[in-house]
Amino acid sequence: xxxxxxxxxxxxxxxxxxxRMAKTGIGAVMVTLSSVAMVKAIAATAxxxxxxxxxxxxxxxxxxxxxxxxxxxxxxxxxxxxVDPASNVLTTDSSNSLIPVGGRPRAGQxxxxxxxxxxxxxxxxxEVHLTNGQDFVTVADFKFLNHAAGSRITITPDLTDLTxxxxxxxxxxxxxxxxxGTYTGNNRVFANYQ
Amino acid sequence: xxHLRSSIKTSKLTTTAGAAIVVSLxxxxxxxxxxxxxxxxxxxxIVSLTVPALSEIDPLDFGEIVTGGGPGTVAISTAGVPxxxxxxxxxxxxxxxxxxxxxxxxxxxxxxxxxxxxYPVNNGAFTMNVNNFDLGGGPNNAHTxxxxxxxxxxxxxxxxxxxxxxxQIGTYTGSYTLNADYQ
Numbered sequence: 001x002x003x004x005x006x007x008x009x010x011x012x013x014x015x016x017x018x019x020r021m022a023k024t025g026i027g028a029v030m031v032t033l034s035s036v037a038m039v040k041a042i043a044a045t046a047x048x049x050x051x052x053x054x055x056x057x058x059x060x061x062x063x064x065x066x067x068x069x070x071x072x073x074x075x076x077x078x079x080x081x082x083v084d085p086a087s088n089v090l091t092t093d094s095s096n097s098l099i100p101v102g103g104r105p106r107a108g109q110x111x112x113x114x115x116x117x118x119x120x121x122x123x124x125x126x127e128v129h130l131t132n133g134q135d136f137v138t139v140a141d142f143k144f145l146n147h148a149a150g151s152r153i154t155i156t157p158d159l160t161d162l163t164x165x166x167x168x169x170x171x172x173x174x175x176x177x178x179x180x181g182t183y184t185g186n187n188r189v190f191a192n193y194q
Numbered sequence: 195x196x197h198l199r200s201s202i203k204t205s206k207l208t209t210t211a212g213a214a215i216v217v218s219l220x221x222x223x224x225x226x227x228x229x230x231x232x233x234x235x236x237x238x239x240i241v242s243l244t245v246p247a248l249s250e251i252d253p254l255d256f257g258e259i260v261t262g263g264g265p266g267t268v269a270i271s272t273a274g275v276p277x278x279x280x281x282x283x284x285x286x287x288x289x290x291x292x293x294x295x296x297x298x299x300x301x302x303x304x305x306x307x308x309x310x311x312x313y314p315v316n317n318g319a320f321t322m323n324v325n326n327f328d329l330g331g332g333p334n335n336a337h338t339x340x341x342x343x344x345x346x347x348x349x350x351x352x353x354x355x356x357x358x359x360x361x362q363i364g365t366y367t368g369s370y371t372l373n374a375d376y377q
Contacts, residue, residue, distance in 0.1 A: 046248030
């Protein structure tokens with residue numbers, strides 16, 4: 001948008017009309033407009049937009065730990081137990097080397113708080129070891145939301161409260177000769193704006 | 195392209211013999227940079243200029259700024275390069291410098307300057323301040339550009355956004371005003 005600050009041209013000091021009359025005989029008249037000079041620098045003013053979007057940094061809260069419950073096992077065979085993030089149910093493989101016998105198996109749960117912009121959420125490690133101080137079991141195949149989503153997803157927090165809660169599942173793997181005990185460990189979750 | 199009109203009113207001249215001669219120079223239409231003469235031996239040297247026209251090509255956009263609650267600044271250079279302190283941009287932030295097109299007389303220098311040194315941006319009742327405007331001559335300086343042969347030139351605009359401690363999140367909008375004037 002532009003508007004001239006002075007739309008009217010100014011006449012310079014030489015902008016005058018000089019009329020001279022010369023009389024010869026009956027009368028002849030010459031009119032001369034001498035040096036009608038018009039010079040004016042014309043300014044324009046315009047207003048332009050400014051934009052800025054301020055958003056909060058992403059916050060992650062662990063609501064629930066991923067828990068495989070209590071599993072009975074045979075030392076002679078390796079086995080696998082899977083916690084599905086969508087159904088929050090633990091299942092074991094068909095080898096019968098692992099049998100759920102108690103505890104409270106459940107998917108982990110994290111809450112992401114950010115803005116109405118896409119956030120990429122990922123696990124730091126593809127697999128981690130849980131230890132009992134002497135031995136370890138492996139936990140791998142971390143999944144957010146459901147089995148198909150994988151360990152790296154992009155989500156957009158809900159517009160209402162700018163949060164989203166994600167379930168986390170994984171697969172526990174035991175080895176031949178595994179020792180009994182309580183195994184613990186951790187994996188880190190990252191969340192960043194895209 | 196605007197034309198300027200100048201009107202010279204009728205002159206009534208009287209001879210000593212008492213004969214009345216009326217010379218009328220009615221409306222002169224003046225076109226830019228073109229000498230105009232009228233009948234009756236009138237001469238006029240006229241210089242006129244096209245009013246420089248300013249229009250927005252791109253808004254000055256500070257982008258998507260992530261704050262942890264502390265104070266910070268976001269400086270956008272005339273090349274669109276951000277310098278941040280206390281805050282960060284999202285990886286896909288849309289920040290860029292403002293770009294203004296000036297349309298004027300080809301080859302003519304134009305002085306450009308800010309009307310005020312700082313302007314607010316608002317998100318409802320919440321405000322941030324934008325200052326250190328750079329029109330190409332450095333922050334807070336006027337600058338002179340020369341209109342190109344096609345009659346236009348683009349001017350890049352940088353500035354600094356000041357984020358306060360505990361600044362309310364949200365989308366902030368505002369505007370800045372500048373002058374363009376032929377030298």
